[in-house]
Amino acid sequence: MKQFIPVIELDDFCMEGRTNVKNKRTGLLYAILLLIIVAAFIPLPFYITRPGEAHTLNPIVDVDEGDENDTSTLMLTTIQMGPANIYSYAWAFLRDYEEILPKETVRYSHESENEFNVRQVHLMDTSQQNAIAVAFREAGKPHSWIYKGIYVLSVFPDMPAEGVLEAGDRIISIDGRSVTSSKQMTDYVQAKKPGSRITVAFTRDKKKYEKIVQLRAFAELGGKSGLGISLADDRALKSDPKVTLKADDIGGPSAGLMFSLEIYDQLVEEDLAAGLKIAGTGTIAPDGTVGRIGGIVQKVVAADRAGAQFFFAPDDKLPAGRTDVKTNYEEAKKAAEDIGTSMVIVPVQTFSEAVDYLRNLSASK
Known part of the structure; x- marks a missing residue:
């Protein structure tokens, strides 16, 4: 008695094998492509300049x-x-x-990407104002400074001001008293006892806010009180x-x-x-x-x-x-x-x- 071997089943196995190999290759290509794309979004601790x-x-x-x-x-x-x-x-x-x-x-080290960008914008603005003042003085033209407030450059992590102030805010008063320089504000805050609460008035996106912040003692300041922010005077030049x-x-x-x-x-x-x-x-x-x-x-x-x-x-x-x-x-x-x-x-x-x-x-x- 002759044994019948269906050829069609062998062909099916071959085709299935080829399909599996093709699918594996396609999957590998997709995995490599995904890896290439993901690698582009993994930041390195470096900056590139050109x-x-x-x-x-x-x-x-x-x-x-x-x-x-x-x-x-x-x-x-x-x-x-x-x-x-x-x-x-x-x-x-x-x-x-x-x-x-x-x-x-x-x-x-404490600066976020956003805070870095805010600092760069402030540096450019200060540079422009200085440029106008220098050029006008050389040309003998009238000009004067207008005080706009205190500019917050950055907020240190885990400090009293975190979650209250942001880079780019302009502080206009402390405890209802207008402040005319970052030194004046620093002196006022450091004269307070650690644990004291102060009311900070500031503007953000053209809106005014008032927030209460509890001060903390800072070893870097010899135990004096602080908010945990870096500041700069914000001025504009009026010229004619x-x-x-x-x-x-x-x-x-x-x-x-x-x-x-x-x-x-x-x-x-x-x-x-x-x-x-x-x-x-x-x-x-x-x-x-x-x-x-x-x-x-x-x-x-x-x-x-x-x-x-x-x-x-x-x-x-x-x-x-x-x-x-x-x-x-x-x-x-x-x-x-x-x-x-x-x-x-x-x-x-x-x-x-x-x-x-x-x-x-x-x-x-």
Whole structure:
């Protein structure tokens, strides 16, 4: 008797096997794809910086009835910065002029991402106000300061103010008493006994709030009372003519020098740097001192790409004995040599030095 073996069943087994293999491969591909996507959202304890852009200042800065016939081009320079993931980290490691920075060198240890952004906005705002004051004083134009309150930069975790105040709040009074400086508020709070309750009035998103906070003793303050917040005086400058700056997308204080030069150039009748393209960077203090900034190598690259002919770099004074650090000017000059640019790197320590340099350039043409 012959045994009948149904061939159809063997074919079914083969097809089923091939289907299982295909399904496993598809599942593996999906798993790998998912892993790739998830890895992009896993933050690393680093920030990545790279060259940004050189922004022409004339469209950003507007002085009422200012001189609009200038032929010079003044530019602020920026860097791009963001939290690192595994891909941006690897990419930055391979590319020139991209820098990997440990998170603790960018943000304070207690600072959230939102608080960091608030601090950058406040630094930019302060830089703009200082720039207006410096330019108006140099041009002999009237200006005055208006006090707006105390700006909350950050709230320390597990401190009395946590859950009550937020970064960006403006404190206007304590226990019904208006406060006119962060020092005045600090002195008032520290004079209270630990455990005391105070009423803090503040504004947030244009709304006014009043909250009660119980003070705590802080060892860092020698046992004195505190709220657990970092503060800054919030002031605005009133000037005649009025100055409007449209730089909402730019954070930090490093555009101060270039803001002040553009404002001054619009205030005076002379064409400060006739026909030239001038870029630069540096903080500006109320007395006109130009201060050190970060990322200057990348800003040199950005300025060169924009076709700048001259670049102002802070010639900052280093602490005594610090031979491991270069001045901003030294860093910028080395970067210019590395990229082979013909752009002239100009060291400046004060706003007046920058103005004098531009005047001499214009006179020598």
